[in-house]
Amino acid sequence: NDDGTYTGFIKVHLKLRRPVTVPAGIRPQSIYDALKEVNLAEMTDKRTSFYLPLDAIKQLHISSTTTVSEVIQGLLKKFMVVDNPQKFALFKEMRKDGQVLFQKLPLTEYPLYLRLLAGPDTNVLSFVLKENETGEVEWDAFSIPELQNFLMILDKEEKDKIQQVHRKYERFKQRLQQTLKEARGKPG
Secondary structure (H helix, E strand, O other): OOOOOOEEEEEEEEOOOOOEEEEOOOOOOOHHHHHOOOOHHHHOOOEEEEOOOOOEEEEEEEEOOOOHHHHHHHHHHHOOOOOOHHHEEEEEEEEEOOEEEEEEOOOOOOHHHHHHHHOOOOOOOEEEEEEOOOOOOOHHHOOHHHHHHHHHHHHHHHHHHHHHHHHHHHHHHHHHHHHHHHHOOOOO
C-alpha cells in the first residue's frame, strides 16, 4: 500500500487441550453476517463447552499492522468462542536441529512481519494458538459451565484413582492370604 503496509496470509494451528465455550443453539456465521459485522454470540446467554479438533488449522488474511492480540481475538470470533481472550496465547513454533521449539509471542508483535522474515516454509516458522500458561490459574476468566466441567473431570479422576488404589490393595490382600495359606503347614 502507499502507506507502507501490506497484507498476506498466515496459518494458525489450534492446539487447545481444554474445552472452549460457545453460544448454545446458534447457527454458524454466514458471509452476510460477517459483512454486516453481526455478532451472533451476543444474541443468547446460553453457553456450552466443547473441544475443538486437535491441530485444526485456520488461515487468516491479515495486514502488517495486525497484532498478536488482534489475531487471537479474530480466531475466537471466527469460531464463535466467547471465552476471555486472555486465556489464549499465540506461539511461534520453530524447528531446529530436529527439535521443536515454542516461543510465546508478545501481544504487540506483528505475525505477518515474522512470517515475511521467515519466508514461506512452515517448517522454519509456524503459528500455534494454545492456552495461555501463566503458571497461576485465573479462575475469574472461566465461565460457570467451564468451572462445572472442571469439577466433573476432577470428580471422575478422583473416583478412578480411588478404584486403582482399591484394586491394588485387593490384589495385595489376595497374595498375602495365599502366601499365609501356603505357609500354614510348613515350619517356619
